[in-house]
Amino acid sequence: MLNKCMIIGRLGADPEMRYTANGSAVTTFNVATSRNFTDSSGERREETEWFRVVVWARLAELCAQYLAKGRLVYVEGRMQTRSWEDQQGQKRYMTELVGQEVKFLSSPRDGDGGGSGGGFGGAGFATGPDNEGDIDPDDLPF
Numbered sequence: 001m002l003n004k005c006m007i008i009g010r011l012g013a014d015p016e017m018r019y020t021a022n023g024s025a026v027t028t029f030n031v032a033t034s035r036n037f038t039d040s041s042g043e044r045r046e047e048t049e050w051f052r053v054v055v056w057a058r059l060a061e062l063c064a065q066y067l068a069k070g071r072l073v074y075v076e077g078r079m080q081t082r083s084w085e086d087q088q089g090q091k092r093y094m095t096e097l098v099g100q101e102v103k104f105l106s107s108p109r110d111g112d113g114g115g116s117g118g119g120f121g122g123a124g125f126a127t128g129p130d131n132e133g134d135i136d137p138d139d140l141p142f
Contacts, residue, residue, distance in 0.1 A: 008105065011030065015029035
């Protein structure tokens with residue numbers, strides 16, 4: 001089985017970080033992705049899809065620290081739907097992208113995120129459990 005989702009888009013608002021009762025950091029943010037297409041009448045259209053993203057632990061802290069409204073971001077993770085009962089007893093559902101890797105594609109100095117990517121030294125700033133400790137400074141050729 002495979003549950004993998006990859007999106008590139010812009011944050012619609014600043015991330016919100018909180019801590020669970022056991023002290024784990026959790027950050028949520030919304031990312032808008034757009035696609036352009038031609039409809040059946042030949043008219044060009046743009047369609048925007050919003051994704052609610054949830055990240056945990058150290059990745060949550062980094063996203064809360066570095067991301068802001070308008071920033072361009074790549075998120076990779078898995079889709080998850082959770083349910084609960086609201087105050088009126090109605091069953092509610094929410095589908096979220098649980099982020100496991102996040103790359104910051106624009107830097108804070110890009111202002112509203114209008115840069116062409118390549119922030120943080122031109123390669124993007126990758127965060128996530130798979131990226132920690134991958135490069136030993138002694139292996140760098142300079």
